Amino acid sequence: SPAAPPSPSVAPSSAPKKSLPSLETPYYKIETDEISHKANGDFTMPHKVAFSRPGSDGTADQAEGNDKRSTITLIGNVVIHDNGNAPEADSNDEYAKGGPSTLTCDRLDVDAKAKVYNAIGHVHFEQGARKADADRGVLNRSTGMLHLQGHVKTSEGDSSLRADEMDYNLNTKHVLSDGKPIIIKQPVPTPAPGSASPSPKPKKRRLPLPI
Numbered sequence: 774s775p776a777a778p779p780s781p782s783v784a785p786s787s788a789p790k791k792s793l794p795s796l797e798t799p800y801y802k803i804e805t806d807e808i809s810h811k812a813n814g815d816f817t818m819p820h821k822v823a824f825s826r827p828g829s830d831g832t833a834d835q836a837e838g839n840d841k842r843s844t845i846t847l848i849g850n851v852v853i854h855d856n857g858n859a860p861e862a863d864s865n866d867e868y869a870k871g872g873p874s875t876l877t878c879d880r881l882d883v884d885a886k887a888k889v890y891n892a893i894g895h896v897h898f899e900q901g902a903r904k905a906d907a908d909r910g911v912l913n914r915s916t917g918m919l920h921l922q923g924h925v926k927t928s929e930g931d932s933s934l935r936a937d938e939m940d941y942n943l944n945t946k947h948v949l950s951d952g953k954p955i956i957i958k959q960p961v962p963t964p965a966p967g968s969a970s971p972s973p974k975p976k977k978r979r980l981p982l983p984i
Contacts, residue, residue: 800885814841
């Protein structure tokens with residue numbers, strides 16, 4: 774019987790991947806598979822979203838907001854990565870100097886025009902050796918102020934701080950804490966060879982405090 778003809782080779786598809794629907798303002802862009810949009814600017818995104826703005830990007834389970842006001846609320850498993858190169862960062866910005874950072878929380882309200890970020894629920898922040906946890910955190914990138922509230926815990930290396938509330942100036946690194954009690958833990962310095970051992974009593978120190 775005659776030999777069967779060779780099977781034709783199938784070339785890999787060169788068709789471009791279909792892009793997801795997106796919503797873009799001068800301040801941010803967000804992509805998802807379904808967008809409900811109203812004439813007044815209100816929008817809802819019931820499924821997973823990818824959020825980006827100059828200097829940062831992230832994901833969440835869903836989102837809602839108003840594109841005319843450039844506000845957005847990210848909801849559920851919020852993860853935001855900041856590369857430290859946001860346009861508002863300058864040479865005196867200690868936050869930006871610290872390098873890339875990651876913020877996770879249950880909900881993040883973003884006022885992109887005012888550059889105010891309000892994180893709510895299981896707030897966790899990491900930047901290099903710095904870590905911070907709180908029930909709620911508000912970051913104002915215009916003023917450089919970070920306010921943490923509720924079961925606040927910060928650490929950097931062997932140093933740590935616990936308080937009910939804490940305000941931190943990103944530019945001056947000044948810390949103001951409130952709570953009963955405020956617990957500060959710092960490592961005991963290692964004595965030089967031949968010198969007397971340091972007193973075991975902890976020293977009261979205001980700065981530097983971890984954030």
